[in-house]
């Protein structure tokens with residue numbers, strides 16, 4: 001059964017064959033078709049046409065550090081795998097949690113490096129209308145910009161929120177062994193402003 005033992009060595013070969021020529025498209029530096037953009041977060045920088053200015057913004061909004069607080073249901077998520085929050089934590093009527101599991105019973109104004117509980121001022125779940133998970137780029141973009149959903153924020157206010165809000169900034173300093181949001185915050189703000197300055201274009205629904 002020697003061949004069995006060496007079987008794992010074949011897997012990459014088989015995978016490479018299966019992916020075929022498309023494998024080259026997975027290189028971050030390669031040109032990416034719009035269809036593959038949502039999963040190709042690492043390639044966001046490569047986007048040149050103005051229609052793709054939203055791609056790097058979408059990549060950040062989709063980061064688990066952000067998405068864990070922006071679900072389209074009533075459960076905050078945890079971790080890079082975005083599993084439902086333990087202890088049966090739910091949204092509650094005011095996004096601050098339900099009776100015995102108020103967010104601030106555990107989450108304080110800063111990360112607790114002893115208990116591992118992340119924290120930032122005013123820790124609570126984004127309202128349902130600001131839920132993003134599962135949305136494609138086009139829907140994510142229109143939802144983000146929709147003032148009836150985003151708390152009445154125009155584009156300038158959206159940029160300011162992502163520049164200064166404590167919960168947003170927490171994503172870059174999440175404590176514990178949580179993965180911080182990439183790219184670095186100043187670089188993200190440059191990308192965000194490039195999108196805003198171009199009139200905040202949304203990709204077409206085909207995406």
Ligand code: HEC
Nearest residue numbers: 061065066069123124125126130144150151167168171181
């Ligand atoms: C601890 C939970 C939490 C985290 C983490 C979090 N948010 Fe939010 N977010 C909220 C809440 C709550 C609001 C509503 C705030 C308000 O209305 O003042 C909000 C609102 C927003 C808004 C404005 C509303 C909208 O729909 O456009 C944006 C933009 C936003 N967050 C971006 C981010 C980004 C980007 C990250 C990650 C870098 C992030 N958030 C991480 C809770 C969170």
Ligand code: HEC
Nearest residue numbers: 065068076078079087089090096097101102103106124125
């Ligand atoms: C009983 C204590 C407790 C309550 C109540 C609680 N949390 Fe948590 N929460 C935790 C702990 C502990 C962690 C860290 C888990 C880990 O990293 O393994 C956590 C992690 C999180 C994370 C994950 C951050 C990330 O990106 O990995 C989010 C988001 C979150 N909580 C949101 C909330 C919200 C919103 C509420 C209120 C609706 C809430 N939590 C209520 C204990 C609690």
